[in-house]
Amino acid sequence: MAVTIKTAHEIELMRESCKRLAVVHDEIGKMIRPGISTWELDKKAFDLIKELDGTPNFLHLYGYPATICASINEVVVHGIPSKKTILKEGDIIGIDMGLIYKGYHSDAARTYGVGHISEEDAQLIRVTKQSFFEGIKYARAGNHLHDISQAIQNYAESFGYGVVRDMVGHGIGTALHEDPQIPNFKVPGKGIKLRAGMTLAIEPMIDAGTWEVEILEDDWTCVTLDGSKSAHYENTVLITDGDPEILTLYRDGKEV
Numbered sequence: 001m002a003v004t005i006k007t008a009h010e011i012e013l014m015r016e017s018c019k020r021l022a023v024v025h026d027e028i029g030k031m032i033r034p035g036i037s038t039w040e041l042d043k044k045a046f047d048l049i050k051e052l053d054g055t056p057n058f059l060h061l062y063g064y065p066a067t068i069c070a071s072i073n074e075v076v077v078h079g080i081p082s083k084k085t086i087l088k089e090g091d092i093i094g095i096d097m098g099l100i101y102k103g104y105h106s107d108a109a110r111t112y113g114v115g116h117i118s119e120e121d122a123q124l125i126r127v128t129k130q131s132f133f134e135g136i137k138y139a140r141a142g143n144h145l146h147d148i149s150q151a152i153q154n155y156a157e158s159f160g161y162g163v164v165r166d167m168v169g170h171g172i173g174t175a176l177h178e179d180p181q182i183p184n185f186k187v188p189g190k191g192i193k194l195r196a197g198m199t200l201a202i203e204p205m206i207d208a209g210t211w212e213v214e215i216l217e218d219d220w221t222c223v224t225l226d227g228s229k230s231a232h233y234e235n236t237v238l239i240t241d242g243d244p245e246i247l248t249l250y251r252d253g254k255e256v
């Protein structure tokens with residue numbers, strides 16, 4: 001699939017989709033506390049997306065059974081919500097979700113501490129988030145895609161963390177997963193040249209220990225091979241001739 005360049009009209013629809021997702025993320029973020037089940041978070045996300053005239057885009061994609069991915073501690077991504085999975089004080093949880101609005105997809109992830117967490121875990125969450133911002137310093141027209149990848153990797157590895165290799169970010173638009181793939185680590189070649197109008201889901205997945213992961217028997221849950229904790233941070237980003245627009249970081253109608 002070719003990398004798509006969105007028209008002004010399509011960009012407006014991407015903005016609307018992403019703003020709605022930002023609202024849902026904020027609401028789910030407020031619910032994170034010890035004692036709540038990941039099923040409750042999933043149910044609320046489904047209801048909120050519907051209220052905002054959206055459609056959950058993870059649900060049923062490749063057979064995925066839920067609206068959100070709720071990935072606790074050593075789970076890197078694709079943790080399936082369950083009534084039996086109850087958040088505990090000291091856990092960290094990645095919430096990844098997206099929606100479709102008028103045919104356009106949005107995708108974003110946040111990692112939260114549950115109650116009081118260790119300074120070690122707080123740093124993993126902070127560094128993962130910052131690695132996204134280090135990456136998008138290079139996300140502008142004329143640069144090459146892998147400039148972003150390298151910046152994310154350099155920053156995360158400077159803390160001794162492992163950068164997940166098995167999963168990558170992606171283009172996004174009328175499909176959740178469009179070209180190009182966006183690695184969070186250095187790969188051969190410079191990658192495509194970035195152009196204004198590209199919309200990209202940039203999503204570092206960073207482990208406290210090894211970058212190696214495995215998939216559990218449910219064929220979804222992705223965990224670190226060494227059991228170390230993992231964090232995830234993602235936004236849908238619009239490439240422009242100047243600074244990128246972070247479409248999924250809106251609060252009260254403003255970019256934050």
Ligand code: MG
Binds near residue numbers: 107108169201203234
């Ligand atoms: Mg994504």
